[in-house]
Amino acid sequence: AQSVTQLDSQVPVFEEAPVELRCNYSSSVSVYLFWYVQYPNQGLQLLLKYLSGSTLVESINGFEAEFNKSQTSFHLRKPSVHISDTAEYFCAVSEYQGAQKLVFGQGTRLTINP
């Protein structure tokens, strides 16, 4: 069975500062990796995903994540954050076989201070 660990439950940063949200996973088989964002009182939105190929994946709003197989990590980064990035961020995995079953990490609350 797979599991996901998000190392920080809360990350406060100042606006326009860089940020990294850390995610490590454990699985005995090949996995797909995801970052989801949840704004207050809303459902989840897919931010970016790693399926195969290039280990660096990017979103349209400036986030990027890098898949590191040797360290079993998929950390999320943004070079300059905005107030609007305040949200809960969830790292998730699913196995190649049985890709319907998403397993989420505990979440990281990103708070942007002016």
Place this chain on the structure above:
Amino acid sequence: DTEVTQTPKHLVMGMTNKKSLKCEQHMGHRAMYWYKQKAKKPPELMFVYSYEKLSINESVPSRFSPECPNSSLLNLHLHALQPEDSALYLCASSQEGRGYNEQFFGPGTRLTVL
């Protein structure tokens, strides 16, 4: 139409009540999901329907009864719930097929059990 809708947005019910949550999508997706999200926790998968048939039940108590009357609709019937069942209930849908299919989430129904 690229959204998943859920009704009602909020629901308060007593432990002896019977109520239903409704989820609808018109994206032609043939897989639909129910997740439960407790406060400050990640979503947890409850049920998956594939081509209107129940394919995954994550050992959910029988007081939760899912139903998929057609490919666009997913219901969750609630009966004799407990206060600890209070949570945000998220519905999602995706294409069905081998490999990865992105799950699209609805905004959720916030359920309070008194």
